[in-house]
Amino acid sequence: MRASGVSGALRDRRALITGSTGGLGLAVARRLAADGCGIVLHGLAAPGEAEAVRAALAQEFGVAVSYHRADLADPPAIEALMAAAGAIDILVNNAATRHFAPIDAMATADWDADIAVNLSAPFHAIRLGVKGMRARGWGRIVNMSSIYGLIGTPDRVGYVVTKTGLIGMTRAVALETARDGITCNAICPATSLTPGIESRIEASMAGGMEREAATAAVLKGKQPTGRFVEAEAVADMVGFLCGPSGRDVTGAVLPMDGGWSAC
DSSP: OOOOOOOOTTTTOEEEESSOSSHHHHHHHHHHHHTTOEEEEEESOOHHHHHHHHHHHHHHHOSOEEEEEOOTTOHHHHHHHHHHHOSOSEEEEOOOOOOOBOGGGOOHHHHHHHHIIIIIHHHHHHHHHHHHHHHHTOEEEEEEOOGGGTSOOTTBHHHHHHHHHHHHHHHHHHHHTTTTTEEEEEEEEOOOOOHHHHHHHHHHHHTTOOHHHHHHHHHTTSOTTOSOOOHHHHHHHHHHHHSGGGTTOOSOEEEESTTGGGO
């Protein structure tokens, strides 16, 4: 993690980040907290695990931090989450699910889950949050799409469709709110070093492969830089979009993919 320290650029603001008890979502929460923003964490973590994350974030940055558990496949649970979160100024739709199968083998339940969590949940969160943003004349919405919102790939049709749809939602919302002091943007990260990918690298190393070669194998055909995208770098982009310098950036689709989408 990068060095902490509150800048104050977002003091008195409040942010809800879905899927934020770990990984990219937590990196975003830390970045916004470093700017003085109050944080609403969300996830499916057990109470003890979530409380440890919540308390550590609050102690490190000296901001108000709460946690609310909600199943984003359930619209009433989303409504309860938004009600519990209160008046939010920043909404980061980060939570996602994905299922791997060719289209003719994909279970209906898996398709429905991808649509519900990756696309319908951001719609409901924006629908419920934007009214307050309009009333206060200020709001920032960041939708976490993916490199797969920009290009196709086999065997994950639900993920490709929903991340592409999220870009369309971003553009529509940006135009609807352009005169309301609200911005809505999408970020499209490529492959980062997740625990799952780290396990793949370690398995290759256990088979005698050097780490550099194992990493190159994982990244083959992906970002031309040959590097993983850092979660903290994506979080910094969120911080920029939510800060003063991001005021006139809206409806943008921002690849953070090491050149992958340029291929």
